[in-house]
Amino acid sequence: FLGEQCCTMKILTLLSLLATHLSASSVNIEENAGQFFSSGHTNNWAVLVCTSRFWFNYRHVANTLSVYRSVKRLGIPDSHIVLMLADDMACNHRNPKPATVFSHKNMELNVYGDDVEVDYRGYEVTVENFLRVLTGRLPPSTPRSKRLLSDDRSNILIYLTGHGGNGFLKFQDSEEISNVELADAFEQMWQKRRYNELLFIIDTCQGASMYERFYSPNLMALASSQVGEDSLSHQPDLAIGVHLMDRYTFYLLEFLEDIHPSSKANMNDLFKVCPKSQCVSTPGHRTDLFLRDPGSALITDFFGSVRKVEITMETINLTEPIQQVDGSVSDGSSVVPPGVHR
Amino acid sequence: VCVRVCVRVCVCACVCVCACVCVCVCVCVCVCSSVPQPKDDFQEELVIRPLHSGDIYASFQFRTLWETDFMRGNKVSHYRLFPKSLGQVISKFSVRELHISFTQGYWRTMQWGQPFLPSPPGAELWVWFQDSVTDVDGTWKELTNVLSGIFCASLNFIDSTNTVQPSASFKPLGIGNVTDHRFLRYATLPREIVCTENLTPWKKLLPCGSKAGLAVLLKSEKLFHSSFHSQAVHIRPVCQDWQCKTTSWELRQTLNVVFDLHTPGQGKLEWSLFKMFSRTLTEACPLASSSKIYIDITDDPQGEQFEVSPATHLLSQAMVLGDRRTFSVYDLTQQITFGTVRSLNLLIRWKSRDMLRPLLHAERYVAGYGLQTGEIHTLMYNNHPYRSFPVLLLDSVPWYLRLYIHTLTVTSKGKDNKPSYIHYQPSKDRVRPHLLEMLVQLPPNSVTEVTVQFERALLKWTEYTPDPNHGFYVGSSVISSLVPSIVAMDTNSTREQPLFSSFFPCKEESSYFMRVYTEPLLVNLPTPDFSMPYNVICLTCTVVAVGYGSLYNLLTRSFQIEEPSPGLAKRIANIIRKMRGVPPL
Numbered sequence: 001f002l003g004e005q006c007c008t009m010k011i012l013t014l015l016s017l018l019a020t021h022l023s024a025s026s027v028n029i030e031e032n033a034g035q036f037f038s039s040g041h042t043n044n045w046a047v048l049v050c051t052s053r054f055w056f057n058y059r060h061v062a063n064t065l066s067v068y069r070s071v072k073r074l075g076i077p078d079s080h081i082v083l084m085l086a087d088d089m090a091c092n093h094r095n096p097k098p099a100t101v102f103s104h105k106n107m108e109l110n111v112y113g114d115d116v117e118v119d120y121r122g123y124e125v126t127v128e129n130f131l132r133v134l135t136g137r138l139p140p141s142t143p144r145s146k147r148l149l150s151d152d153r154s155n156i157l158i159y160l161t162g163h164g165g166n167g168f169l170k171f172q173d174s175e176e177i178s179n180v181e182l183a184d185a186f187e188q189m190w191q192k193r194r195y196n197e198l199l200f201i202i203d204t205c206q207g208a209s210m211y212e213r214f215y216s217p218n219l220m221a222l223a224s225s226q227v228g229e230d231s232l233s234h235q236p237d238l239a240i241g242v243h244l245m246d247r248y249t250f251y252l253l254e255f256l257e258d259i260h261p262s263s264k265a266n267m268n269d270l271f272k273v274c275p276k277s278q279c280v281s282t283p284g285h286r287t288d289l290f291l292r293d294p295g296s297a298l299i300t301d302f303f304g305s306v307r308k309v310e311i312t313m314e315t316i317n318l319t320e321p322i323q324q325v326d327g328s329v330s331d332g333s334s335v336v337p338p339g340v341h342r
Numbered sequence: 343v344c345v346r347v348c349v350r351v352c353v354c355a356c357v358c359v360c361a362c363v364c365v366c367v368c369v370c371v372c373v374c375s376s377v378p379q380p381k382d383d384f385q386e387e388l389v390i391r392p393l394h395s396g397d398i399y400a401s402f403q404f405r406t407l408w409e410t411d412f413m414r415g416n417k418v419s420h421y422r423l424f425p426k427s428l429g430q431v432i433s434k435f436s437v438r439e440l441h442i443s444f445t446q447g448y449w450r451t452m453q454w455g456q457p458f459l460p461s462p463p464g465a466e467l468w469v470w471f472q473d474s475v476t477d478v479d480g481t482w483k484e485l486t487n488v489l490s491g492i493f494c495a496s497l498n499f500i501d502s503t504n505t506v507q508p509s510a511s512f513k514p515l516g517i518g519n520v521t522d523h524r525f526l527r528y529a530t531l532p533r534e535i536v537c538t539e540n541l542t543p544w545k546k547l548l549p550c551g552s553k554a555g556l557a558v559l560l561k562s563e564k565l566f567h568s569s570f571h572s573q574a575v576h577i578r579p580v581c582q583d584w585q586c587k588t589t590s591w592e593l594r595q596t597l598n599v600v601f602d603l604h605t606p607g608q609g610k611l612e613w614s615l616f617k618m619f620s621r622t623l624t625e626a627c628p629l630a631s632s633s634k635i636y637i638d639i640t641d642d643p644q645g646e647q648f649e650v651s652p653a654t655h656l657l658s659q660a661m662v663l664g665d666r667r668t669f670s671v672y673d674l675t676q677q678i679t680f681g682t683v684r685s686l687n688l689l690i691r692w693k694s695r696d697m698l699r700p701l702l703h704a705e706r707y708v709a710g711y712g713l714q715t716g717e718i719h720t721l722m723y724n725n726h727p728y729r730s731f732p733v734l735l736l737d738s739v740p741w742y743l744r745l746y747i748h749t750l751t752v753t754s755k756g757k758d759n760k761p762s763y764i765h766y767q768p769s770k771d772r773v774r775p776h777l778l779e780m781l782v783q784l785p786p787n788s789v790t791e792v793t794v795q796f797e798r799a800l801l802k803w804t805e806y807t808p809d810p811n812h813g814f815y816v817g818s819s820v821i822s823s824l825v826p827s828i829v830a831m832d833t834n835s836t837r838e839q840p841l842f843s844s845f846f847p848c849k850e851e852s853s854y855f856m857r858v859y860t861e862p863l864l865v866n867l868p869t870p871d872f873s874m875p876y877n878v879i880c881l882t883c884t885v886v887a888v889g890y891g892s893l894y895n896l897l898t899r900s901f902q903i904e905e906p907s908p909g910l911a912k913r914i915a916n917i918i919r920k921m922r923g924v925p926p927l
Binding site: 053115117123142146172 | 484487488490492496499533537543563567872
């Protein structure tokens with residue numbers, strides 16, 4: 001009867017372990033669910049802009065494309081990315097390897113890829129078009145791929161790179177956007193409820209001056225250098241003949257390559273990217289307008305994508321027969337059975 | 343293709359036993375009826391033609407035929423092989439024919455012969471609208487915007503300053519007796535760059551995408567590393583049978599590429615699919631009714647100078663470009679084509695060969711010096727030894743090159759050659775470009791030169807592009823003609839024939855239609871120094887500051903005498919004297 005006792009003891013311990021595991025995992029599920037909705041956003045958008053023209057500004061296009069690549073890899077689809085490249089480097093006749101843009105020397109990583117969709121290119125990248133995309137005031141015949149169709153539950157990532165100075169960013173060597181205009185554009189976006197939270201990253205010389213004038217809530221900003229400092233480029237490739245990337249974005253790309261869609265890394269890790277020893281300039285950030293604690297904002301809140309999932313306790317009957325619509329079905333209209341939510 | 347629509351009819355009989363247990367027996371019967379769906383058909387083909395200079399020319403064509411009706415506001419909503427984005431564009435903008443091409447590079451007619459489908463460098467778009475459209479210009483503007491989103495290109499720069507309505511060139515290539523050229527619009531963007539972002543949406547329009555069939559060969563790294571690359575989309579209504587009782591809509595996606603012999607670094611006259619595209623073929627597109635590769639072996643049918651492996655016994659003859667040519671055919675729908683290794687890598691080896699001189703080719707250049715005036719010269723060569731034929735020359739020149747039409751001269755063999763038809767529409771500053779269409783008879787074995795002088799305009803400073811020192815482009819001239827052919831052409835377009843020989847409809851047996859594009863021109867306009875406004879402001883402010891400041895000082899400054907402060911010794915002496923009560927020094 002010892003054997004029986006052992007058996008029952010075993011069964012009891014197994015059952016108790018199972019019960020604790022179940023309760024623990026259910027708590028885990030609730031925690032996960034809670035964290036899932038803590039940021040309050042339901043969709044993600046990205047606006048990635050390279051503002052420089054000419055072959056020797058290859059690195060700015062490579063910067064933008066490496067952020068594009070990371071953002072696509074982490075889940076944001078092309079329909080939610082507005083990519084603006086002011087010049088074509090990949091099919092430029094000076095490019096020794098056409099249809100490629102490299103970020104690492106010795107041609108290790110082709111950030112251009114085989115599946116890229118550029119929405120604004122060449123002469124279309126102007127200050128006016130950029131501000132129209134942000135504020136949504138586009139002519140009615142603008143196609144969807146060129147619009148930022150965000151709503152009040154969208155988290156938007158805005159990345160700018162190019163040549164800049166104290167309070168301005170140069171577009172295509174012929175016009176500038178000032179930090180006041182940018183701040184006003186974000187305020188327009190806030191008043192029209194076009195974003196839930198916005199992350200602004202800028203990689204130019206004296207980049208911190210561009211976020212000094214922000215005054216709308218829920219904005220977080222990062223820059224590659226302080227006022228009075230220059231952002232430096234990373235490394236040249238002797239075969240291509242130009243510098244391939246800027247330092248800040250190079251280390252940002254390295255950091256993002258380690259992030260996967262379910263990563264729990266938060267914004268404090270992002271602020272540590274590229275310290276002065278690696279970047280030579282001092283990266284800066286601004287979080288006073290951001291209502292949440294940056295430590296609770298995940299990287300994937302801005303760089304990744306969210307699938308809208310609604311957990312419901314309602315039961316839905318799927319076994320009712322599909323009803324025929326009046327007339328023939330040959331015109332191909334789809335039939336929605338009653339009682340099934342779309 | 344029929345769609346089965348099934349209706350389930352259930353008859354249930356319940357038997358209750360013991361007032362608490364019910365047993366139900368249901369008998370369900372499916373009654374299916376077939377509802378005919380409009381037929382659609384997809385064919386793909388690849389034609390490989392080794393060129394005289396050692397380069398190799400590959401031409402892909404993907405054709406979808408669909409028996410449906412987009413016209414007269416018919417609502418189409420069930421798409422299968424035909425891409426929905428293009429179908430919606432056709433319905434919404436009442437398009438009758440749409441031809442759009444994106445080209446990188448210039449087709450060298452003298453070295454490569456004639457292409458199957460010609461296209462000018464940059465982007466070219468021409469559209470015939472249906473006669474139900476009331477505001478053609480507004481519809482055209484919206485259509486270019488929508489197409490710029492679909493193809494990721496800057497087609498939204500097409501506006502009235504670079505759109506023309508040709509009156510004689512660009513007749514409809516599909517069915518239709520529409521001759522009112524008010525419904526035709528033609529525009530080119532010679533500056534447009536073609537890169538992977540244009541290829542990606544183009545590939546997504548194919549039924550199999552780039553996953554199966556011939557489209558797996560379309561890898562951008564190899565395609566753009568070439569001398570010439572052109573991709574195009576052509577949509578038109580065609581007849582299904584000889585009497586044209588049923589019509590269907592045809593969508594052709596074409597991609598022409600010429601690979602340079604010396605680029606991979608080998609220099610041998612040996613090409614394979616793997617060398618060209620860095621891929622081999624493993625299967626045909628399952629949705630295709632026909633999937634074939636044609637290799638042009640006309641110049642050496644015995645195989646002495648020319649070798650193709652794996653060998654095939656399927657041969658086909660086709661009448662294309664006025665010549666009867668022989669092709670080796672590989673049918674990808676047959677499993678045997680792929681052999682035991684389950685992959686097809688065609689290898690083509692040949693020794694250098696002669697080329698048939700093209701009958702018609704053209705050149706264009708700008709002559710003159712300075713930044714004020716210039717002259718455009720267009721040369722058209724007729725290389726036929728004894729036949730002369732007429733050509734239609736279409737020139738669309740932007741408004742900032744002011745053409746002087748009174749200086750237009752057309753000379754052949756040194757003598758004046760008067761065109762039999764001239765249509766000229768003068769430009770209007772910032773509104774529309776020049777349009778010049780002429781029908782010129784080219785004498786046999788001659789060069790015809792068309793010259794016209796122009797003056798360059800000074801643009802407003804906001805109208806310059808961000809890189810104005812690059813220059814401004816003038817789109818290619820289009821030369822369309824019916825060239826006499828050596829062999830009798832086939833006028834029955836509904837017969838089963840390869841896609842590459844059935845693009846241009848053939849109305850006569852003795853000639854075939856050909857279109858030749860000249861080079862685009864790059865002209866420099868007088869460009870201001872854009873730093874001057876800044877310089878002027880600095881200079882003016884300095885002059886005003888120095889001049890006004892000096893004058894103000896002179897007028898308002900008054901002088902006062904001031905005692906200098908005494909030295910240390912004197913100060914100490916003054917303190918002692920004050921203590922003694924004696925007046926200071």
